[in-house]
Amino acid sequence: GSELLAHERSKSSVNVDQLSTFLFTSEGLARKRRVLKVLENEKVFDKSQNYFAGRVDRFETALARAKRLRQLAVRNGWSNDDRLIANELISEPGPYGLHESMFLxxxxxxxxxxxxxxxxxxxxxxxxxxxxxxxxxxxxxxxxxxxxxxxxxxxxxxxxxxxxxxxxxxxxxxxxxxxxxxxxxxxxxxxxxxxxxxxxxxxxxxxxxxxxxxxxxxxxxxxxxxxxxxxxxxxxxxxxxxxxxxxxxxxxxxxxxxxxxxxxxASASLIYGTLTWVRSTIVMQAGGVLARGVTIATRYCAVRRQFQDRDAQEGQKSENQVINYTTVQIRLLPLLATTFALHFTGKAMMEMYGANQKKMSQDVGKVGGPERGAGPEETHSGSDLLADLHATSCGLKSLASYTAVEGLEMCRRACGGHGYSSFSGIGPWYADYLPTATWEGDNYMLTQQVARYLLKSARSVLKGNEPTNDTTFILTNFLSRQDTGAAFDVLGNDADIVAAFAWRSAFLTFEALKHRDEQKRPWNSLLVDFYRLSRAHSQYMVVKNFYETLQASPSATGLDAETLAIMHKLFRLYSLHTLESEASEFYTSSAVTVRQIQLCRTNAVMRLLEEIRPHAVRLVDAWSFPDWQLDSSLGRYDGKVYEDMFYRASELNPLNKVVVDPYPDSKVLFKKNEAAALKSKL
Amino acid sequence: GSELLAHERSKSSVNVDQLSTFLFTSEGLARKRRVLKVLENEKVFDKSQNYFAGRVDRFETALARAKRLRQLAVRNGWSNDDRLIANELISEPGPYGLHESMFLxxxxxxxxxxxxxxxxxxxxxxxxxxxxxxxxxxxxxxxxxxxxxxxxxxxxxxxxxxxxxxxxxxxxxxxxxxxxxxxxxxxxxxxxxxxxxxxxxxxxxxxxxxxxxxxxxxxxxxxxxxxxxxxxxxxxxxxxxxxxxxxxxxxxxxxxxxxxxxxxxASASLIYGTLTWVRSTIVMQAGGVLARGVTIATRYCAVRRQFQDRDAQEGQKSENQVINYTTVQIRLLPLLATTFALHFTGKAMMEMYGANQKKMSQDVGKVGGPERGAGPEETHSGSDLLADLHATSCGLKSLASYTAVEGLEMCRRACGGHGYSSFSGIGPWYADYLPTATWEGDNYMLTQQVARYLLKSARSVLKGNEPTNDTTFILTNFLSRQDTGAAFDVLGNDADIVAAFAWRSAFLTFEALKHRDEQKRPWNSLLVDFYRLSRAHSQYMVVKNFYETLQASPSATGLDAETLAIMHKLFRLYSLHTLESEASEFYTSSAVTVRQIQLCRTNAVMRLLEEIRPHAVRLVDAWSFPDWQLDSSLGRYDGKVYEDMFYRASELNPLNKVVVDPYPDSKVLFKKNEAAALKSKL
Ligand SMILES: Cc1cc2nc3c(=O)[nH]c(=O)nc-3n(C[C@H](O)[C@H](O)[C@H](O)COP(=O)(O)OP(=O)(O)OC[C@H]3O[C@@H](n4cnc5c(N)ncnc54)[C@H](O)[C@@H]3O)c2cc1C
Ligand SMILES: Cc1cc2nc3c(=O)[nH]c(=O)nc-3n(C[C@H](O)[C@H](O)[C@H](O)COP(=O)(O)OP(=O)(O)OC[C@H]3O[C@@H](n4cnc5c(N)ncnc54)[C@H](O)[C@@H]3O)c2cc1C
The missing domain is CATH 2.40.110.10 (Butyryl-CoA Dehydrogenase, subunit A, domain 2)
Incomplete structure (x- = not known):
């Protein structure tokens, strides 16, 4: 395993440090290292027995950890960011969870x-x-x-x-x-x-x-x-x-x-503020949540070898790394691209939130009392930033958490049988993350908010109002070009990809508006369309954010040309793979032709997989998850997959301290049970 | 809850008994009742503490159950079918699992x-x-x-x-x-x-x-x-x-x-036989596996009420059952249709297996020694039934287990927050079923077998050989009509739906053949196309089996006209929903037009949801899962969802026998712990 990963790393020129710094800033990375050092040395945070105990014992351990973490925070004078990083590293929900968030x-x-x-x-x-x-x-x-x-x-x-x-x-x-x-x-x-x-x-x-x-x-x-x-x-x-x-x-x-x-x-704005903030946080985290699974699966699939290539030459007789199979690539590499897409979108979402907070505090005093600001229904000072923010956070929360959930399970399965072991580290993480699709607004229901906002924006545009933000801008643009038609060069031009996503979103918005306002269809009969609309619009936002992030000046990103070039490929992979997966909405809206989709599917995406493949391991390295955090045999940085699986199974597994009586007619179940002894030994 | 379900049942004329009998035969149903009676009375099979214990304790209980089950089988002289039903009712993998299957x-x-x-x-x-x-x-x-x-x-x-x-x-x-x-x-x-x-x-x-x-x-x-x-x-x-x-x-x-x-x-045929049999069994079971989740979610969504309908009249002021929301229907009702589609396909698969076994035993003696039959590579007596069977079982195993896995999780999420509780009964069932997507041939890899078979069949057809089975027949048909084009009336004619699925499969087959044989593309570069091809072909087979099952004479199905009419609607829902989900392959192959897809999506499918909705509860009743088997608060036959959730949480939950010390500075974790006492009391 070790040589394979070393070889992978030597083949690629992606600058891992630059990219990590771009993702997290150097302070962020330093913070993580500092906090990790503290946690690693505390026996109570040892993860090796996490999966064996029953509910009561697991809760007891979690309580002990929560207490210890609080003590450490006090003793080390940790900031809130330090505490959050500590929670990420521990990666286990704990009994103080809601106290430290929603209660406070x-x-x-x-x-x-x-x-x-x-x-x-x-x-x-x-x-x-x-x-x-x-x-x-x-x-x-x-x-x-x-x-x-x-x-x-x-x-x-x-x-x-x-x-x-x-x-x-x-x-x-x-x-x-x-x-x-x-x-x-x-x-x-x-x-x-x-x-x-x-x-x-x-x-x-x-x-x-x-x-x-x-x-x-x-x-x-x-x-x-x-x-x-x-x-x-x-x-x-x-x-x-x-x-x-x-x-x-x-x-x-x-x-x-x-x-x-x-x-x-006086106004509901600040109350909405909290909800929006919570949803924005979910968007912000989704890229990293998914990146854990992608890191584990990518490293493992580079270590795992199975079969010889069917068309292999006589010389290459060793088994193929499974990451070389295109059915593995088509599952993992678009997800790798998605981790970055979501991360940049989360950043943009947070900036939008910050801008709104600033705006609201400027508005304070202008209108009404000190707590007064713009509510999502009653917008004023000519701006609908808050309504925009509300809808954006709803749509992106739904898309981002859905994508992370589906993606994690896809990563787990890509690991074959070993993905099913808890030692893969993906399953337990997935299971704990899953409720994010349901809480803070069920992912299906939130899409109604997005549709409501888009319908409102479309009505305003139809009335002839000037565009005031990106949403009304793309709707206006669609209306003006509707009759001349679109001819987006999605395979040749990155800006056109963004335009095609905008076009599809605007098309679906006006379709939905027709159903509701002209045909007077009941709200309930349109929910499925609304769901699709929200998804389309949110995907547009993700594509746009990814694109714009890469347009920043080289000095802003701090990425060298080679690394930036790979990031551009990841942008295209995310966008074109999404485009071909959702193909039918793209044709129906005439944003692209059937031929373009076919070329996209059979040529462009397949070529991108091939081009990104050599950089996969370094790209996941840039997410810089310490092994201690991943707690995964399959995702180890050093690739010692099998050794670690074996060690955990044979040395740390209490079930192996039991000798059973296997015969159906014997009442004895365990002839010997030294499971408790192992626990106390560790 | 009870009144809501009673009302649901009174609204529909689906004949539950007829449909159950059609699915399982009356002997099958009687067997289930008989075995259930035995199991229910055995304390060791009590399920109420299943989710609390740690790994060692859970294993100990499972061993006790396995032993007891074997004793019961001996004492009651159970047949193999009785034993299989018992395992289904208990629904827990146990330590004798592999002994009783693959070892023997x-x-x-x-x-x-x-x-x-x-x-x-x-x-x-x-x-x-x-x-x-x-x-x-x-x-x-x-x-x-x-x-x-x-x-x-x-x-x-x-x-x-x-x-x-x-x-x-x-x-x-x-x-x-x-x-x-x-x-x-x-x-x-x-x-x-x-x-x-x-x-x-x-x-x-x-x-x-x-x-x-x-x-x-x-x-x-x-x-x-x-x-x-x-x-x-x-x-x-x-x-x-x-x-x-x-x-x-x-x-x-x-x-x-x-x-x-x-x-x-002498031949590898019988060895292949075992593998084919195991895969066929997976296909056979997939409908029922999924039906558990669909039963639970459908009943719960009929009991769960949330919000008033936005367009509701003044009179209807009570909250809406969530099953009335179209975003809930679009998730559950196509899955309900899928349970039947998979069940009928499983039956057909088993019949095909049986026919092959018979054929092989007839062939014995004709060619070679007593164990000699047709291997998948060396076909003889003009028939390629075995190759066909092999490919069919690979494609359907992959599609059926994938569909069941995805569908179960969809059902769980449709239940909102309560779906996440183990008492929903879906999560634990899903987690145990999940490896079916990986074992007996990883679902991605199996599709290469299907593609290989289809390519071989297509080559034979291109050579001008007469069609010998359904696969070569649809390929031949496609070739002959390729230049006149297809005009399938998928919205008006059921037989045309089947033809459209056949057309798409044949189109993709010849496309793949072109890539491989004409363009000489490497095998590995085609794996993604092969995956799509296998999926398309398998969906064709499911649609075809569902269609043919309903073509049987009324006396053969034993279904009255009203029940049969609903089954036809379920056929259309499964087929058209699949068609619009996979839309792009259907246009690209010119099997249908863009306009047809649009109509299918916005009209036909939505109307079918509305028509099937009133029968949903009775349709799941026909799957006849006893409450004891489902072990689900949400899926109870009597709809007493909340009472059961509450009882389980407050009375059966050992964690509630613990009093914690919540303060971070105190070393004490549990001030009191009577969890063990609860266990022994129960
Ligand atoms: C719960 C459970 C119980 C089991 N019980 C038993 C048992 O009792 N006895 C037993 O013998 N085994 C058992 N197995 C093992 C099981 O049969 C294997 O895990 C399964 O066959 C998958 O093989 P793998 O793990 O080697 O996957 P791998 O082949 O390592 O797959 C890893 C990834 O590589 C891809 N891949 C691999 N080769 C290719 C290729 N040529 N082309 C394209 N993609 C490829 C796969 O699609 C997958 O994404 C069990 C497994 C589980 C999870
Ligand atoms: C692990 C976990 C932790 C939680 N922690 C907390 C907590 O600390 N504090 C707290 O207060 N809550 C908490 N919750 C609750 C959580 O916020 C709710 O479960 C969530 O809001 C979903 O609501 P619900 O369960 O009522 O779903 P429901 O509304 O019952 O949803 C059921 C189904 O109906 C559909 N549906 C419902 N209404 C409509 C509609 N109008 N239109 C279309 N479809 C509709 C949904 O899409 C879903 O499919 C937690 C939940 C979980 C799972």
Missing amino acids: ITLRDQGNAEQHEKFLKPAEQYKYIGCYAQTELGHGSNVRGLETTATWNKEDQTFTIHSPYLTASKWWIGSLGRTANHAVVMAQLIIGGKSYGPHPFVVQIRDLNTHETLENIHVGDIGPKFGYNTMDNGYLLFNQVKVPHISMLARFSRVDPKTNQYVRP | ITLRDQGNAEQHEKFLKPAEQYKYIGCYAQTELGHGSNVRGLETTATWNKEDQTFTIHSPYLTASKWWIGSLGRTANHAVVMAQLIIGGKSYGPHPFVVQIRDLNTHETLENIHVGDIGPKFGYNTMDNGYLLFNQVKVPHISMLARFSRVDPKTNQYVRP
């Missing part, structure tokens, strides 16, 4: 000064440990349908939190099952018999000393899952639990205790 | 009379417990590349079995890790320094009394996997282990101990 964020964003003092401060000190309890057994996507109630009692100025039905039970709530002693609970606010929709309440659920559940609260872990088993996702029921007025997070809306009146939020 | 089959098919007496008999009595050890750490797909050697020692008429490298270690061998005391070992036969390729040897590996490993053998479990963790897949290394002459299974080829000469097999 919600307290910070939605609490007022008094509440920051009362809740946020002890939470930041881990005296309060919390979770974010929105989803219920009966309602997830439909937040307005939540059944938990918070009824205002004007007599004693309290709220009564109550779960009127079994389906009102909070469910899936991370860190709640066993760990949290507080929860942010989303509940229907009821004042004087009238409902004002879901609002956030901070509720203590367990005793701070005994950690036993408080009275009239029923809480627990929801049980085993496809992955995420080191996290205690929980359920929570309230039987008329009273909480004081301060429990309702009051930065945006509140109940005035003097008048018993509901005070409306 | 290989001894039976490849052993001679003396070997049957010596090995098969004790194996059938579970005195010998065995496995099938072919794959090695370094070689799986490429069987000729195996490195384990079996060297003939003429001095003492023994073989020396040896593993010369680490990569020669047997790997992945089911039932080997802890359970088996014997193995059929595939090893390179070497006589007088010359290698004769891989042959099967029966080798004892553990002591029959102590079950300790025999000398010079290194054996163990390979460790945790993505699924299949109740099975002890193992590794095995030999250090110069001597076995007697009788150990080499000698029905086909053998070493003559007098002359020390290798005796060649």
Whole structure:
């Protein structure tokens, strides 16, 4: 294995360091090295027994790790970025997960000064440990349908939190099952018999000393899952639990205790802000998530040899590396290109988010009070940046997480039988990542938001409004050229590839608009079209971002000519492979001809595979995953695949400390069981 | 939940009993009921704690189950079919899995009379417990590349079995890790320094009394996997282990101990027979495998309500069942159609297998000795049924297992968040089924076999030979009509749908032939085309089988007119949805026009979804899975989804018997741990 990878690395001139630096910056890389050094030396983070234990034991280990990580963060004075890198390196969801994300964020964003003092401060000190309890057994996507109630009692100025039905039970709530002693609970606010929709309440659920559940609260872990088993996702029921007025997070809306009146939020913008930020983060991470699988599969497929090439000459009698088979290449290399495409898109998404935050804070003061900004429905100062941002984050979250999920499984299968072993490192990672396709907006449902935005933009363009952003620009351009037709040279010109993707997206937008506005088709009958539309538009954005990233000046990218040339090929591979996979929308919209698709499929893509193949190993090296993070026999940097598989199976496997009685008529199952002894030895 | 499902069932006139009987025969259904009654009453098969335990404990339970099942089979005089149904109901791979399949089959098919007496008999009595050890750490797909050697020692008429490298270690061998005391070992036969390729040897590996490993053998479990963790897949290394002459299974080829000469097999046909049979079984089962997921998701999506319909009238204010959303329908209903399509194809595949077996036994005696029949390369008596069977089983195995795998995951995701819970019953089932895409021929690699067969058939047709089977018939038909063109009325005529699929397959065949024979392109550069070709041809076969099944006389199907009409709609849904998903190959081949595809996508398929929707629940009922088998909260027949989720989480979940200390600075992890107590209570 080692020689094969060494040889692969010697064949390519891709500059790994330059490319890594371009992806992560040198500070980012240094940070990773620094944090890794700390973690590697802590026995509690040893990964070698991760897959053997039962649920209770795995959770116990995860709790120990979470605690230790917090101690290390304090002791080493880690920044938030340091902590995030540490989590990435450990790669295991843990019991503080939701405390450290949604609980703290919600307290910070939605609490007022008094509440920051009362809740946020002890939470930041881990005296309060919390979770974010929105989803219920009966309602997830439909937040307005939540059944938990918070009824205002004007007599004693309290709220009564109550779960009127079994389906009102909070469910899936991370860190709640066993760990949290507080929860942010989303509940229907009821004042004087009238409902004002879901609002956030901070509720203590367990005793701070005994950690036993408080009275009239029923809480627990929801049980085993496809992955995420080191996290205690929980359920929570309230039987008329009273909480004081301060429990309702009051930065945006509140109940005035003097008048018993509901005070409306000035704007929903900042609330949308959090959701957009969470989705943008998912987009940002998707490239790296997928890159783990691609790194493992690429290295393994360069080490794995199987069969001789059918057309091989007499001389080359050794077995072929499986990465040389075109059916392996067609699975792995477009995914390799996708990792970069997603990474650059994630960066652009984050920049867009930042620009919007800046814009909103500039707008503050101009219109309304200090918290006022542009909501997705009520846009002002002539800009619809926020609506754009909202739709972009929805569409890209859906596409990016879908792509990463599908791609990881594709990588696992490309490894043949050994991909199925947990030691491949792909399966467990996939299983833990999978819910990303469902949470923060189910990937199918989010596409309705994108379609709604595109329809609105198209209506505005049809009215003759000047384009104000990229979306309205491509729609306007489509309209003006619709009758002269498109003739994009997708095989010869990179800018034309981007234009063809824009064309298809605009075409589908106007088709959908026709169905809805002219033919008055019901919304529900168009959901499938909307899904396709959102996918098409999001793919356009990815292609565009990849293209623009490579247009930056050489000094901005810091890449030498050879490395940049390979990146251009990866751009073409991602784009043309996507184009031919989605071929039918491209013809139907007349963006390309049937002949172009055929040439793309049989010539262009196949040639790109051949051209990129020699650089595959160095390209994945640029993602710079330490072995400790990958925890994979197949993906080892040094290629010692078989040695590592064998060592893990024979030396670290507790099942081998058991001797069975194999005969059906004997009641004895294990004649000998020294599995526990191995565990304590390690 | 209950009322919703009752309402669903009352709305549809699909005759569930008729359809079940058509699928499984009344004997099949009775058998299932009878076996279920036995299993349900055995505490050891209780499934409620399946997902909590660690690997060692899960394996122990699986061993207890395997033993008990064998006892029950003996006590109740179960037939092989009874045993298979029992395994299906239990739905968990177990430590006797490979003993009861490949070990016994290989001894039976490849052993001679003396070997049957010596090995098969004790194996059938579970005195010998065995496995099938072919794959090695370094070689799986490429069987000729195996490195384990079996060297003939003429001095003492023994073989020396040896593993010369680490990569020669047997790997992945089911039932080997802890359970088996014997193995059929595939090893390179070497006589007088010359290698004769891989042959099967029966080798004892553990002591029959102590079950300790025999000398010079290194054996163990390979460790945790993505699924299949109740099975002890193992590794095995030999250090110069001597076995007697009788150990080499000698029905086909053998070493003559007098002359020390290798005796060649008369024909490879029966060996191919076993592989074909195993693949055919996979095809046969794929419909049912997928139907489990479809049953669960369909029932749950009929119970789950979320949001009001956007265009709903004032009156209908209750929330919409999610199965009413077209983005849910487009995922589930084509899969529902697919379950039937695969089931009928599996039946046809099995009939084809049976016909071939019959033909081969007729041929016996005509040509050569008693074991002689037509091998896939050397066809005779004018028939290429065996070659056809081989290619068909390869193509369909690849397509069917791929479809089932992808479909199960699609079903899981359609269930939103709750699909991720193990209590959905889909995830664990999916994880255990997954290796079917890899074993018995990796799904990508098998497609080369199909392409090779189609190219051969096309060459024969081009030479002007008369068509001898369906494949050569459709190729001939294509050639004759190629210049007049096709005009298939896929939206109006069912037979034309089948013809369009045939056309596309024939078109791709001749394209591939042109690349290979005219343009002399390297084999490796065509693998991606071959993959597409195999997929296209296999989809044609599925469409054709579905169509033909419904053409049978009403008395043969036993279905009333209404039920049959729905089945026709399912046929169209499967076919047209496949057609539009693979649209580009259909235009490129001119089998259909762009306009037809558009109409198919936006009209025909959407209308079929609407028409089939009311029957969805009854259609899945016809698959007649008992709740005990599904073991799913979401898929319960009575729709009590939430009650069951809650019960399992709160009452059966050992993690809830633990009280943690949540603070990072405290060394205590669990303040209280009564998890073990719950287990013993249950
Ligand atoms: C591992 C994990 C951790 C989680 N952690 C948390 C947490 O910490 N806190 C928290 O509050 N929640 C959490 N959740 C819950 C998560 O946010 C929800 O599961 C998610 O929002 C999906 O909602 P749902 O389950 O209600 O899906 P559903 O809405 O029930 O979806 C079911 C199906 O219906 C479809 N559907 C529903 N409505 C429509 C519509 N209008 N149009 C078309 N199709 C529709 C969906 O596409 C899907 O196929 C977690 C979930 C998981 C899996
Ligand atoms: C759960 C499980 C149970 C098993 N049980 C048994 C058992 O009981 N007994 C036993 O003997 N074996 C068993 N196996 C092994 C199984 O049969 C092999 O894993 C399988 O045949 C795949 O072979 P491989 O792992 O060598 O894949 P590889 O051949 O290494 O495949 C790796 C990649 O290379 C590609 N590739 C390889 N060769 C070519 C080519 N010529 N052209 C194009 N692409 C190529 C493949 O498509 C794949 O993407 C089991 C495997 C699993 C996962």
